[in-house]
Amino acid sequence: MLRRRHKKSREGCLECKRRHVKCDERRPTCLLCTMSHRDCSFASETKDKDPPATLGSSSSSSPSPVQVQTQALEIINLDHMQLLIHLISDSDILSLGDARESYHAGILLALRTGLQSPYLLYQLLAFSACHLQYLHPERSAHYLHQAMTLQTQAISLFNVEKVHVDRSNCASICLFSVVLGHHLFADTMSQREPEGLNAFLKRYTLCLETHRGILTVTMAAWPLLMETELAPVLLRSRSFTSQEGRGNDCNQIKNLVGGSAHLDDGEKKACTQAIRNLQVGFDALSTAGEENMRYQMLFLWNVLVPPEFTDLLAAKRPEGLIILAYYALLLHQGRHIWQVGGAGRYVLGMIEEDLDPGWDRWLQYPRERCGCGGS
Template sequence: MARLRRPHTKSRKGCVECKRRKIKCDETHPRCFNCTRYDVPCSFGTDHAAPAAIWSPSGSDGTVRGIPSACPPTSTPPVDPTGSHTASPAPSQLLDLPNPGGQLWMRDLELMHHYCTVTANTMAHHEGTRHVWRTVFPEEGYVHEYLMHGVLSLAALHRAFLIPGQRNAYLTRSAHHYTIGQTTFSALLPAVTSANWRSVFCFATIVIAHVLCLPLQPAGDGSDTATPISKTLELFSVTKGIKTVLLPFIPQINITSLAPLVHSVWLVSLDPPPDLKPSLKYSPLPEDTFQALSRLSNFFDADDELRNKPDYQNTVAVLEVSATQIAYAGVNIEVGAILLCPFFIPDSVIAGIKERQPHALLVLAYFAVFLNALDPTAEVGDRERFREMMEWPKKHVYLGLMK
């Protein structure tokens, strides 16, 4: 008997986004279920709309303009003023050329290609999170020009690290895009809404990436503002500032395409709490991290000279939460798990670090084990009890740098 053919269930009139994702669309108007679920624009709600303005390269005057969403022809090589064809320069030569608009366009194409093929894959260990960096960020950038500048600035910063011979040129290009993007980003911060919070969140993540790269950049005039402690303080300040602005929208991340950024960090729920001190045997953290943090907590608890004692105890508790998430991640930890401390550290502890108070610098030293970077010139006081508490972070940061 002939086998009955299975009925065809594909959606033939689905929205553009569902077709792009190759998933079935329920064809609900004015916004289908999938687009509602992932909080992305749905073509059903934009029928007969004019082509949207998307990001375009900088013009010859350094400005940015919107252009219709159509791809420029690629088969015709550049033409000089006399009308004859000229050969396209190799990507490695682009940074040495003058600044006509066409060459800026080519430089940005180089950066975008590098971002999608190389940089994005270095921003995370988990493939789901890499997808967010590789696909979701650029998609948001097509709609929000300032975010695209942030993406290109990150690519240029990465190439500056990979190609020392052209480091200054790429750092200059990175600063160019970052400055343009940050101007709009700063203007949006006081008025974040449900319509723009996604792009603001994405650019805020890029800002944190730039701050984390500060220790790799030249110190400049060698002033105190360029010390590792001050750079770490900037990380704390930026992270907490972003938290304050985006806090009302953070719960929405879990129902958007940005969700992997959170899920890759919070691998285990703390309500109810799991094993509070899991094994760190297969983690980059020292195996005695929880014991060291316990000693630090007892040290703070027994010190009658310490003001704001609950804030310091809370900071140690945050480090323990961070260590717990890292323990469950194994060797493939995401940067976000380390940034829990800057995200939740109390303001009084940050103020203590700024004032170079010994207790606060102890916190910074223990956090340095998580970052594996400590300012060797930092002083935590000349009293023997502080020197004793410094032995653990000094030991493990040194061993980490030797690996």
């Protein structure tokens, strides 16, 4: 399958530069600022703050949301119909291996909601193209182009609307955030680049920042979302993620974090939260009564990790990388899921190569469970 090449962000927004995270450089508002509701501006913008043109436009003023929606809707074609049919008919796209019996109800809800919010429809089609790219590697370039184009249109529509969360659009924004998060998750896990761990961590920490935006959106709109059809799904997810871990898969890394002289109290707390969620994920894999949530932590872990833990990964701190190795084991358990594939062993292998041999004993458990033996 064709892989996107990693490019450094040289024209990123001022906010992303201040936070030392990779900006996707989308205008008028980049993806990270969109998802985290931060003010977004670029150094190249004029001093008089004229509104920037939308992506792909040569005009010096921004079109209205109605104009952008009209321009976008005019280019719908038979390729989009194929993506729509695929979205409706293939329950593997968003299921993460779970709860397939409710898939069609969820997709129909998303499509109905998207009629009022075209940015959601475009993101759904973009993710359908991403799945077809996986299924048909012989047409990878075609579907990759569709996925990138449709996602750009979705984000452009969302940005131009300057969406403020209220009762009328909270479901649309929540669904858009989740589908966008799944798309970035699939992209991140599929990449294989010669730069190894450094390139992966740059891409993955961007993914974590975006996923954290999903949590921000959901929590900010929680009372409103409880009045929508999404309420049962969200309550079930919250019940799952609020559990305490019962197994002992993570005991070794608990000891590592608890006894570390290199982590401050805030970093230890962030690591402990990440480890707790990992154990909930391992427990779900081994608990027959929770088969409909068995693999959900593969995605939700990225939503729930604290920003302090992301900082540890960005700095390649050994404790953070070892916890990430346990997440790689969780990924390996879901290797049959198309968004995941061989990402678990790939990430674990990069961590093994990067860490000093003195840390090897802390990697023994995920290495053995991934079938890597004592290598």
